[in-house]
Amino acid sequence: MTEQNVASMSASGSKGAPSSPAAALNFFHARRWSWGSVFGGLALWEFISRVIVGSKLFLAAPTQVLYALYDLARTGEIWKHVWISALEFCLGYFIACFLGVALGFVMATFKSGKQALQPWVSGLYATPTVALAPLFILWFGIGIVSKVMVVALLVLFPVAINTEAGLRNTSPNLVETVRSFGATRRQIFFKVALPSALPFIFAGLKLGIGRGLIGVVVAELFGARAGLGQLISQSAETFNMPNLFAGVTVLAVAGIAMTSGFARLEQKLLPWRE
Numbered sequence: 683m684t685e686q687n688v689a690s691m692s693a694s695g696s697k698g699a700p701s702s703p704a705a706a707l708n709f710f711h712a713r714r715w716s717w718g719s720v721f722g723g724l725a726l727w728e729f730i731s732r733v734i735v736g737s738k739l740f741l742a743a744p745t746q747v748l749y750a751l752y753d754l755a756r757t758g759e760i761w762k763h764v765w766i767s768a769l770e771f772c773l774g775y776f777i778a779c780f781l782g783v784a785l786g787f788v789m790a791t792f793k794s795g796k797q798a799l800q801p802w803v804s805g806l807y808a809t810p811t812v813a814l815a816p817l818f819i820l821w822f823g824i825g826i827v828s829k830v831m832v833v834a835l836l837v838l839f840p841v842a843i844n845t846e847a848g849l850r851n852t853s854p855n856l857v858e859t860v861r862s863f864g865a866t867r868r869q870i871f872f873k874v875a876l877p878s879a880l881p882f883i884f885a886g887l888k889l890g891i892g893r894g895l896i897g898v899v900v901a902e903l904f905g906a907r908a909g910l911g912q913l914i915s916q917s918a919e920t921f922n923m924p925n926l927f928a929g930v931t932v933l934a935v936a937g938i939a940m941t942s943g944f945a946r947l948e949q950k951l952l953p954w955r956e
Contacts, residue, residue, distance in 0.1 A: 742923040747931055750924035760913075764932060767898050767910040770826055774833025775894045779887060782838045786845025786883075796846075807839040812900045824905040833897040837890035841883070848882025849875055877952075884948045891940050895933055 724744045731743035738746055754760035788795040789803070815832050822828040852875045860874055902911025910929045917926035 738923050739921050740923065742927045746924045747927040750928040751931065754925065754928060760928070760932070762908055763910050763913045763929070766826075766906075766908045767902070767933075768936075770829040770901070770909065771833055771894050771898050773826070774830040774897065775837055775890060777830070778834040778837035778890065778894070779841055781834075782841025782886065782890075783845050783883065785838070785842040787849065789842070790846045790849035803839060803842060806835070807843070811835050811897070815897075815901045815904050818901070819905045824907065829898060829901040829906070829909075832901040833894045836893040836897040840889040840893060841886040844882045844886030844889070845879060848879025851882065852878040880952055881948070884944060884952075888941055888944050891937055891944070895937055899933065 728743045728745065731738070731741045731746075735741045742750070751760065785799065785803070789799050790796070811832065814835070815828075818828040818831045822831065856874055856878075857870055860870055865873070898909065899911035899914065902909040903915050906912040910933055914926050914929040917923070917929065
């Protein structure tokens, strides 16, 4: 092994090492405005809570929320709520994503399907689904089924509408070009239409994350044995603001993490968008 090879290997290894001081500095420097806004907002929140409000009965400070999270994690209470809410969200979200993509495909591909489904999609999407949560609880009880139904109904329509828009946004010139080379309808869909629609589908999936988390909390507020929504409701009734903000913080962090994960997945699957 020559000296040049050793140098090139060491350089490539140092470049890919995320734990090196230089990589860490570059990471924080590239996101300095994001970190600055986060820490600045937390400092302002702490100041308002401690100095202006002065009572955790009305507004809990970030340090008090962190202590509440630590206490809930130490006793194991938070993990029970997180597990229940995560299960409800995942089931409802994945059911809605599967049905939403299929519904969008039908509406974009078949004119009769578009005419038949459009009134229902427009009407149900405009309906405040949150108001249907008590009805679902009445029908399916306070178990997991009613929560999954609320989440699925909230996530379904953004995914379906974005999928249809993405498939309809496929360039007709590109379709005619590949068709002139003898491409079948199946090949046109998988090689042209679907890749063109993926950015829209990912946008719908990311929109569905926030709506799904809202659905979990709202459904649990109306009736649940456990879950982050139940924790928030119980904390509000007892004026335990640190625990209330602890539940909200967990939901916010989960939403940010899932949205960032979808953004990274989108970068890997759609490298041409860069």
